[in-house]
Amino acid sequence: MSPATAPAGTDLTPAPFDRAAGHALLAELAGPGAGATLGGLDALAPGFPDWIVTSLFGGTYQRPGLTLRDRQIANLAALTALGGVEPQLADHVRYSRRIGLTAAEITEVIVHLAPYVGLPKALAGLRVATATFAEADRGTADTGTDGNTADTGTDGNTADTGTDGNAADTEADTESDTVAESATEEARA
Template sequence: MEDAILDRDAGYALLAELQDERYRTELLEGLEKRAPGFPDWLVTVLFGGTYQRPGLSLRDRQVANLAALTALGGVEPQLAGHVETSLRIGMTPAEIVEVFVHLAPYVGVPKALAGLRAAAPVLDR
């Protein structure tokens, strides 16, 4: 069995690359007040583990995140955050919009439209 990658330092470094300081501070400090230790676990396991695995580029991971969050629905703040992250890693607004358009026949038009609505304020900045 291969050892799982869990690199706390790599997780925090990647989080700093993917999300701006304001978002990181609000997210981590707010969570820490409500659920001590949870933010560190999240960063270590998600950004220091899952994101460190080989096989997908950051861009591919963001397309998957946009698709999953849109399909899930009801997670508009996280979806908007991933739209911001998608822009930070070099996806264009047109590519991001196309992800939502592509999803419509798979997740339903209402969820695709909800995804576009969540993305609009970020894309309109």
């Protein structure tokens, strides 16, 4: 069969899909709690977590060309730019910290995005990062009442540090001031 008559796609480079590598990478990024999250999602959408682990963590993440650190910076940027995905952004802030990015570096990635994605999205991303840094300092994964990660409010809104439901809330927040000061000190070190 000549290349002109070969079925479409038979000459493409095979993509990696390695379920075991996906689970290993997810465990490295998310820690021991990853299995519980996947189990809950599988109860809701059977097979979907396996697709996520296999195609994303066992596929896209396994490609050559970028380090895990570079991939996490790209994820932070993409999720901040998207907006409305605060639980996923909080997860990737945690993952980034687990692989060695500092709070100051994560903060700077988000600040750098402001002229490209807009100030409201950058501020919302910083709110998520601040709440996630604070929860790590407290040793908790969720301080809200609704199961949403990075929720420090009382109304069930992710990444809300106030009480009115506004994720980009500007109410006085000494905790975020402390985290910002810590990030600044970390950057100077």
